[in-house]
Structures are given as C-alpha cells and as structure tokens.
Amino acid sequence: MGEKVRWGIIGLGNIARNFVKDLALVGEAQIYGAASRNLAKAKEFVLEHNISNAFGSYRELLECKEVDVVYIATPHIFHCELSIMAMEHGKHVLCEKPMGINREEVKKIIAAAQKNKVFLMEALWSRFNPSIMKVKQLIEDGEIGPLAYLHADFAFYALDRDLKGRVLNPELAGGSLLDIGIYPIFLAYLLLGKPDRILSTSNFQDNGTEVQTSMIFKYVRAQAILYSGFTSRSEMKAEISGESGSIYLPTRWHEAQGYILERNGEKEEFSLPTTGRGYFYEINEVHHCLKLGQLESNIWSHNNSLDLISLIDSVRSQNEIVFPFEE
Ligand SMILES: NC(=O)c1ccc[n+]([C@@H]2O[C@H](COP(=O)([O-])OP(=O)(O)OC[C@H]3O[C@@H](n4cnc5c(N)ncnc54)[C@H](OP(=O)(O)O)[C@@H]3O)[C@@H](O)[C@H]2O)c1
Numbered sequence: 001m002g003e004k005v006r007w008g009i010i011g012l013g014n015i016a017r018n019f020v021k022d023l024a025l026v027g028e029a030q031i032y033g034a035a036s037r038n039l040a041k042a043k044e045f046v047l048e049h050n051i052s053n054a055f056g057s058y059r060e061l062l063e064c065k066e067v068d069v070v071y072i073a074t075p076h077i078f079h080c081e082l083s084i085m086a087m088e089h090g091k092h093v094l095c096e097k098p099m100g101i102n103r104e105e106v107k108k109i110i111a112a113a114q115k116n117k118v119f120l121m122e123a124l125w126s127r128f129n130p131s132i133m134k135v136k137q138l139i140e141d142g143e144i145g146p147l148a149y150l151h152a153d154f155a156f157y158a159l160d161r162d163l164k165g166r167v168l169n170p171e172l173a174g175g176s177l178l179d180i181g182i183y184p185i186f187l188a189y190l191l192l193g194k195p196d197r198i199l200s201t202s203n204f205q206d207n208g209t210e211v212q213t214s215m216i217f218k219y220v221r222a223q224a225i226l227y228s229g230f231t232s233r234s235e236m237k238a239e240i241s242g243e244s245g246s247i248y249l250p251t252r253w254h255e256a257q258g259y260i261l262e263r264n265g266e267k268e269e270f271s272l273p274t275t276g277r278g279y280f281y282e283i284n285e286v287h288h289c290l291k292l293g294q295l296e297s298n299i300w301s302h303n304n305s306l307d308l309i310s311l312i313d314s315v316r317s318q319n320e321i322v323f324p325f326e327e
C-alpha cells in the first residue's frame with residue numbers, strides 16, 4: 001500500500017453518495033473507483049464525485065490490483081457474499097451495517113477476514129461520532145455515577161416507500177430492526193454491555209415486514225428502553241441517566257453534534273460538530289488500523305459486531321422476524 005489508501009466503492013445508492021463526500025475530506029484517501037451493476041450508473045457517479053474509474057460490475061473492481069480497501073454499501077442481504085468475495089480478492093473491507101443479517105453470516109465474514117489476513121470492520125459510524133466517544137469516556141470516568149436508565153430510539157415515516165425497495169422489502173431483509181433498530185441497540189450495548197434479559201414486541205405490515213419494535217434491555221441495576229419504527233417519526237434524542245447525573249444526546253442522537261451534561265440540577269451544553277456528515281471518523285479508523293497493520297479495530301471490533309448481531313437475533317427470534325429466504 002502506498003502513501004494514499006486507495007478505496008473502491010461497491011453499490012452506488014444513497015449512503016455511498018454521502019460516504020464518498022466524507023471520503024474526499026480525508027487527506028490520505030484516494031477514491032480509486034466506484035462499481036455498480038450498471039456501467040452507465042457508475043460512470044455518472046464517478047463524474048459527479050470526481051472519481052477516476054467506473055466499473056460496470058462489482059467483480060471487476062475487486063479484480064483491480066490498484067484497490068486497497070472496499071466500502072460495501074449494498075442492501076443488507078448482499079453484505080456477506082460481497083465482503084467474503086472482496087476479502088478472497090485480498091481487499092480490506094469496510095462493510096455497511098448490519099455486517100450480516102444474522103450471527104451465522106457475521107461469523108462467516110469474520111472467518112474470511114482471518115483466513116485472508118485482511119482488515120475488516122462494520123461501518124458502525126456512530127461508534128466514532130465525537131459526542132458518543134466523549135459520552136462513553138464520561139461514563140467510564142464515573143461522571144454521572146453508575147448507569148440506571150437509558151432511552152434511545154430511531155424512527156421515521158417510511159410506509160409510503162416503494163415496497164420493492166430495501167427498507168420495506170422482506171426479500172432484501174427490510175424492516176426497522178436491522179435498518180435503524182441497530183442504532184439504539186448499539187447504544188445500550190456500548191454503554192451498558194450485553195443485557196441479562198430482553199423483552200420486546202414488534203408490529204408487521206401486510207407483506208410480513210417488521211415496521212415497529214419496542215425493546216426493554218434488563219440489566220442487574222439498569223434498564224434500557226429502545227425503539228425503532230417506520231410507522232411515524234420520533235424525536236430521536238437519547239437520554240442516559242446515572243445515579244448522580246444525566247447525559248442527553250440531542251436529535252438526531254446517532255449523528256450527534258454535541259451533548260448536554262446535567263449534574264446537581266445544572267445543565268451544561270457542549271458542542272462537538274462533526275467533520276463532514278460524520279463518516280470521516282470511521283474512515284480515519286480504517287486508515288489508522290491499516291497503518292498499524294491491525295486486522296480489526298479496537299474501537300469497533302469483530303466481537304462487537306458479533307455481539308450486536310446476536311442481540312438483534314434475540315429480538316428477531318422473540319418476535320418471529322423471519323425473512324422469506326430463511327424459511
Ligand atoms: N451508515 C449510515 O448512515 C447508513 C445510512 C443508510 C443506509 N446504510 C446502510 O447502507 C446499505 C445501503 O443502504 P442505501 O440506503 O444506500 O440503499 P440504496 O439506496 O437502496 O442503495 C443500495 C445500492 O446497492 C446496490 N444493489 C445491489 N443489489 C441490489 C438489489 N438487488 N437491489 C437494490 N440495490 C442493490 C445498488 O447499487 P448499484 O445499482 O450501483 O449496483 C443500490 O444503489 C444498507 O445496508 C444500510 O443499512 C447506512
């Protein structure tokens with residue numbers, strides 16, 4: 001690998017469009033090429049984002065020797081196959097969330113990273129958000145005492161979307177839980193760890209897609225109340241309460257631009273604006289790990305991804321959230 005880290009982008013949808021804008025802000029990054037299933041679309045994308053090479057298939061990009069690391073931004077159900085294919089071609093991988101649709105897939109992906117000795121990370125960008133990094137530190141330093149209560153949600157109205165699109169289509173592992181429920185689950189896991197018990201309930205739409213899920217994560221001395229939904233918007237503020245204070249992450253908490261610390265009845269507001277949209281920080285982490293020759297991140301490790309998907313699996317099994325291709 002030269003001085004620049006050469007990136008390839010796979011799957012040119014909404015998130016890829018936002019991600020490459022942040023990638024362009026990282027000095028050490030070179031966006032080598034972008035791959036779509038459709039060459040005309042890839043050409044349009046590279047023109048718009050000032051990228052040198054367009055590929056009309058994902059495989060062509062993976063066969064290209066000039067690419068060091070690929071960013072996989074397809075619907076969830078293709079993450080496993082494409083991550084493994086990329087790693088078999090010797091590429092490092094940053095794969096969109098969820099890394100796989102269940103624990104079995106995530107285990108397979110991690111095994112492929114270990115076999116091919118390449119770097120692999122789930123693009124859980126909120127883990128690297130400066131406010132969330134700071135909040136984790138404050139809690140570890142005991143600034144609000146032992147945690148007792150956490151509330152986090154993620155919701156927007158999506159029932160008017162295309163039933164064939166990835167958000168509502170069960171064939172593409174659609175539904176709120178894997179798409180956005182992953183964020184509140186992540187926050188509880190990050191700050192409280194794995195719960196002793198999960199209580200949850202889901203609602204479904206006619207085509208079988210889960211569109212609303214409420215969860216309680218029970219810990220010995222704490223409870224987390226979590227929610228994801230496509231049936232209405234929610235405020236998307238997070239509240240984290242300890243025995244001697246509280247922290248609030250303002251809306252939208254998963255991409256927070258600051259936080260509020262409340263102690264002894266006094267509130268202090270801290271501003272921590274992100275560079276770009278916030279994907280900047282996970283990209284820097286990939287570069288940092290590649291520079292050190294690390295095959296996984298210490299901040300969002302393979303085990304973290306496995307734990308996260310295992311929690312999602314538990315909620316899925318409680319509510320019989322099964323995709324047609326799993327039946
Ligand atoms: N981190 C974040 O903030 C964030 C935000 C949104 C989504 N995501 C994650 O990113 C992934 C992609 O989400 P998105 O919103 O970008 O999705 P999207 O707009 O639907 O784009 C996904 C892209 O995947 C490719 N693709 C390959 N096979 C496909 C198929 N059978 N049907 C549809 N698309 C297919 C397409 O690219 P080509 O046509 O170019 O091949 C498509 O443009 C999801 O896993 C999601 O969870 C992350």
